[in-house]
Each structure stands twice: as structure tokens, then as C-alpha cells.
Amino acid sequence: xxxxxxxxxxxxxxxxxxxxxxxxxxxxxxxxxxxxxxxxxxxxxxxxxxxxxxxxxxxxxxxxxxxxxxxxxxxxxxxxxxxxxxxxxxxxxxxxxxxxxxxxxxxxxxxxxxxxxxxxx
Numbered sequence: 001x002x003x004x005x006x007x008x009x010x011x012x013x014x015x016x017x018x019x020x021x022x023x024x025x026x027x028x029x030x031x032x033x034x035x036x037x038x039x040x041x042x043x044x045x046x047x048x049x050x051x052x053x054x055x056x057x058x059x060x061x062x063x064x065x066x067x068x069x070x071x072x073x074x075x076x077x078x079x080x081x082x083x084x085x086x087x088x089x090x091x092x093x094x095x096x097x098x099x100x101x102x103x104x105x106x107x108x109x110x111x112x113x114x115x116x117x118x119x120x121x
Contacts, residue, residue: 004114011107018100025096029089036082039075046072 046068049055055071056063 004110004117008107008110008114011103011110015100015103015107018096018103022093022096022100025089025093029086029093032082032086032089036079036086039079039082043072043075043079046075 046055049068051068053068055066055068057066057071
């Protein structure tokens with residue numbers, strides 16, 4: 001009976017850790033999606049600008065003039081990076097959910113096996 005309790009406690013602790021990992025991954029994805037929306041807005045603004053428009057980049061407390069082509073490439077590169085990160089995080093979320101589901105099934109199975117034993121005692 002003690003082994004069952006210890007096993008159940010270990011599985012429960014692991015399950016809680018997975019739930020925390022899942023929450024952290026979801027928070028990361030939300031931040032990335034926010035950054036993605038912001039960069040898409042910038043991309044849309046760049047599309048509406050004339051070719052000779054002046055673009056300034058904030059670097060610390062200073063505004064530096066930046067070439068439009070360079071600025072567009074930087075935003076496109078950021079969006080590409082963010083897309084890859086979102087896909088990576090989503091795969092992590094899927095993996096953690098699968099592990100979590102397996103653990104939950106194992107916990108339920110152990111609990112259901114332990115109940116008849118406890119009733120006999």
C-alpha cells in the first residue's frame with residue numbers, strides 16, 4: 001500500500017510540473033503572438049509608405065535614420081523568426097499535453113486499482 005501511495009505522489013508531482021511547463025509555454029506563445037501582431041502592423045505601415053519616406057529607428061534614447069529597404073527586411077526577418085518560434089512552442093505544448101494525458105491516465109489507473117485494496121483493508 002505504501003508503494004502505491006509513493007508512486008501516486010511521484011506521478012502527481014510530475015503531473016503538476018508538466019502543468020506548470022504547459023502554462024509557461026502558453027504564456028510564451030501569447031507573448032510571441034503579441035509581437036507578431038505588432039510587427040505585422042509595422043509591416044502594413046511600411047507597405048503604405050512611399051519609397052522616399054524617411055524611417056527612423058529608436059536605439060536607446062536616440063532616433064537613427066534607417067533605409068526603408070533595410071527596415072522592411074528587418075521586420076520581415078523578425079516575423080519569420082517569430083513564426084518559427086510559435087511553431088516550436090506549439091510543438092512543445094502538444095508534447096507536454098500528450099505527456100500530461102498519459103500521466104493522468106496512469107494516475108487514474110493506479111487510483112482505481114488502489115480503491116478496492118483500501119476497501120478490503
